[in-house]
Amino acid sequence: MNRMPLLFLGIFLTFASSWVGLVAYPYFNLGRLEPLTDEDTGGYLPPARPGLAVAGQRAYAANGCVYCHSQQVRFSPLSTDIQKGLGPRQTVARDYIREQPAFLGTMRTGPDLSNIGVRQPDVNWHHQHLYEPKTVTDWSIMPSYRYLYRMQKIEGQPSDDAVRGLRGPHAPPPGYEVVPTEEAKALVAYLLSLKRNYPLPEAPEPASN
Amino acid sequence: MKSPSFLASINPSTQPDTLDSVERAQIDASTRLPVLLFFGSAIFWLLVGSLLGLISAWKMTHPGLLDGASWLTFGRLRPAHLNTVIYGWASAAGIGVGIWLMARLCRVALMHTKLLVTAAIFWNLGVLVGTLGIIAGDSRSIEWLEFPGYSTPILFVAYAFIGVWTIIMFRYRRPGHVYVSQWYLLAAFLWFPWLYATANILLIWQPIQGSAQAAVNWWYAHNVLGLWFTPIGLASAYYMIPKVIGRPIHSYYLSILGFWSLALFYSWNGMHHLIGGPFPAWMVSASVVASIMMFIPVITVAINHHMTMRGHFGALKWSPTLRFTVFGAMTYTLVSLQGSMMAIPSWNTLVHFTDHTPGHAHLGLYGFFTMILFGAMYYIIPRLVGWEWPSATMIRWHFWLAAIGIGMMVVSLTIGGILQGLAFYDPAVSFRSSLDYATPFRIVRGISGFLLLGAHLVFAVLFIQMVLKLGAPKEGPALFAKPESKEAVAV
Numbered sequence: 001m002n003r004m005p006l007l008f009l010g011i012f013l014t015f016a017s018s019w020v021g022l023v024a025y026p027y028f029n030l031g032r033l034e035p036l037t038d039e040d041t042g043g044y045l046p047p048a049r050p051g052l053a054v055a056g057q058r059a060y061a062a063n064g065c066v067y068c069h070s071q072q073v074r075f076s077p078l079s080t081d082i083q084k085g086l087g088p089r090q091t092v093a094r095d096y097i098r099e100q101p102a103f104l105g106t107m108r109t110g111p112d113l114s115n116i117g118v119r120q121p122d123v124n125w126h127h128q129h130l131y132e133p134k135t136v137t138d139w140s141i142m143p144s145y146r147y148l149y150r151m152q153k154i155e156g157q158p159s160d161d162a163v164r165g166l167r168g169p170h171a172p173p174p175g176y177e178v179v180p181t182e183e184a185k186a187l188v189a190y191l192l193s194l195k196r197n198y199p200l201p202e203a204p205e206p207a208s209n
Numbered sequence: 210m211k212s213p214s215f216l217a218s219i220n221p222s223t224q225p226d227t228l229d230s231v232e233r234a235q236i237d238a239s240t241r242l243p244v245l246l247f248f249g250s251a252i253f254w255l256l257v258g259s260l261l262g263l264i265s266a267w268k269m270t271h272p273g274l275l276d277g278a279s280w281l282t283f284g285r286l287r288p289a290h291l292n293t294v295i296y297g298w299a300s301a302a303g304i305g306v307g308i309w310l311m312a313r314l315c316r317v318a319l320m321h322t323k324l325l326v327t328a329a330i331f332w333n334l335g336v337l338v339g340t341l342g343i344i345a346g347d348s349r350s351i352e353w354l355e356f357p358g359y360s361t362p363i364l365f366v367a368y369a370f371i372g373v374w375t376i377i378m379f380r381y382r383r384p385g386h387v388y389v390s391q392w393y394l395l396a397a398f399l400w401f402p403w404l405y406a407t408a409n410i411l412l413i414w415q416p417i418q419g420s421a422q423a424a425v426n427w428w429y430a431h432n433v434l435g436l437w438f439t440p441i442g443l444a445s446a447y448y449m450i451p452k453v454i455g456r457p458i459h460s461y462y463l464s465i466l467g468f469w470s471l472a473l474f475y476s477w478n479g480m481h482h483l484i485g486g487p488f489p490a491w492m493v494s495a496s497v498v499a500s501i502m503m504f505i506p507v508i509t510v511a512i513n514h515h516m517t518m519r520g521h522f523g524a525l526k527w528s529p530t531l532r533f534t535v536f537g538a539m540t541y542t543l544v545s546l547q548g549s550m551m552a553i554p555s556w557n558t559l560v561h562f563t564d565h566t567p568g569h570a571h572l573g574l575y576g577f578f579t580m581i582l583f584g585a586m587y588y589i590i591p592r593l594v595g596w597e598w599p600s601a602t603m604i605r606w607h608f609w610l611a612a613i614g615i616g617m618m619v620v621s622l623t624i625g626g627i628l629q630g631l632a633f634y635d636p637a638v639s640f641r642s643s644l645d646y647a648t649p650f651r652i653v654r655g656i657s658g659f660l661l662l663g664a665h666l667v668f669a670v671l672f673i674q675m676v677l678k679l680g681a682p683k684e685g686p687a688l689f690a691k692p693e694s695k696e697a698v699a700v
Contacts, residue, residue, distance in 0.1 A: 062285075
């Protein structure tokens with residue numbers, strides 16, 4: 001092959017084709033979706049995320065939660081995600097418009113978290129789980145995130161936000177308590193905000209599960 | 210200028226305008242400093258990356274291992290592993306092989322050495338800052354792009370120097386045929402900056418919205434493999450195989466078909482990572498079709514290499530370069546066909562989100578690309594330092610530890626992943642079962658990590674011996690056995 005302009009043109013055009021299709025198109029299309037108005041409450045769908053949960057998303061990124069937890073419910077009947085209880089409906093592009101970044105994920109070493117805020121709304125459960133996963137699930141292989149917590153001596157009354165019911169080798173000894181750092185509180189606020197069960201016209205719930 | 214005869218035009222070892230051995234030695238010597246810098250730093254990052262991978266692997270079965278500190282948590286060590294092996298090892302070693310091949314195939318001594326030395330320093334600085342950034346918790350957890358925004362411009366500047374250098378070298382090449390390896394190298398060196406800049410701008414510096422990010426993310430990540438590593442790996446195989454056995458590439462036309470079909474189809478593959486996800490059906494379908502169409506470039510290259518090797522497989526017994534390169538080339542066929550299959554939606558639904566995918570990724574990045582890099586380095590380094598490899602036994606250890614290690618890893622993750630996928634698919638099976646199924650296979654994978662780390666330590670020792678010219682001078686090259694025929698022209 002000695003026709004150099006042809007070689008360079010081909011190298012350019014083949015790559016440009018995928019750039020247009022898989023980068024420019026989603027940029028102008030998926031990247032410009034707007035939230036819908038919820039006619040019942042006057043709010044938005046998907047709902048706006050509280051500031052603490054936005055900070056929590058940064059903690060989710062910094063500590064690499066995405067490497068084990070996906071956040072997408074695939075449609076039926078391609079997959080059994082809905083029968084498995086990952087969510088009442090498939091997740092669609094509009095679900096992710098507030099995500100920075102969108103943690104779709106590629107692994108389910110741990111369970112999918114698209115709707116963890118629905119399945120597990122208890123704040124203390126999440127703190128127990130992050131501090132010592134085996135406290136709530138004895139066969140869990142999730143690492144402990146106790147570096148997001150402080151163990152401190154109880155001065156007078158126990159703190160309001162102290163984590164209750166911890167077990168295992170890292171449970172606080174008598175007279176001590178475990179309290180979440182701001183980062184841990186933010187992370188839990190983010191997890192509780194993961195509720196992709198609101199209705200969207202483009203993603204009807206399947207008639208029968 | 211008279212065009213070269215058909216056979217001569219496709220085989221670097223018989224080109225009429227080929228160089229005499231003195232000129233060739235001068236060109237090799239001119240590449241010495243930058244290529245050794247890239248190789249040496251790459252081997253350093255390979256060791257770091259292997260260790261990070263090994264610890265991450267064992268954390269999956271023993272979550273209590275080294276826990277309790279933020280910078281040792283799985284969610285930071287795993288991306289640190291991926292980025293050090295991708296950018297620190299595979300890219301840097303690939304750039305080193307690319308520089309050497311460009312100088313040889315352009316048939317001119319290396320120009321602007323300082324440009325490349327600066328690039329090597331910046332590249333490593335970028336990898337170091339980026340890796341520390343991930344460990345410190347600055348990653349945004351976008352797969353393959355975890356390096357924080359303050360480190361990627363350093364890498365991009367380093368890359369820009371290399372890109373400019375490539376174009377200058379090509380511009381000042383000695384007249385004559387442009388060999389197939391050069392097409393692949395030129396394409397890779399032009400695609401990468403476009404790819405890297407697009408992904409960094411749209412995902413790190415000025416992030417776009419929502420699920421569009423995931424589309425760009427997997428367009429990027431799959432193309433790093435398909436349009437950066439794969440062309441460099443194929444360029445090396447297309448050069449080393451004919452060079453070692455001393456006969457031309459089987460078919461020029463298959464080379465052309467393989468190159469253009471790769472360029473067209475591979476670039477569209479990315480969305481097969483998102484089958485069933487929140488995207489328009491046509492985007493996913495386009496990627497599924499392109500993934501299946503990858504049969505064309507893969508089978509084409511496989512036939513071309515196989516027909517070139519035919520009758521010369523005996524050379525695998527004695528040539529380290531050829532043994533590593535052919536292992537890599539054969540794995541390329543295997544991993545690509547597996548990849549096409551994994552893009553078929555029904556199969557994808559089963560194995561997506563499981564250990565099957567990292568098994569596939571390691572087969573590609575290690576079984577194919579890393580083995581090809583090792584093969585090329587065994588050929589190139591003696592020509593840079595003017596010294597022969599000190600021990601064929603150590604090279605043999607390197608090969609078998611690497612080959613058995615990657616075999617164990619891929620087989621265990623592939624099977625474990627399928628069982629895990631069956632557990633995910635069946636609504637009657639609990640999530641816990643998916644862990645129970647996967648755990649024994651993850652332990653085998655953890656053991657394979659020791660073998661690979663061992664292989665890399667052996668290689669690092671060999672490299673240090675070469676650079677320092679340790680041991681007694683040898684008469685001829687280090688071979689596994691005596692060549693059977695007299696055809697052998699190189700090792």
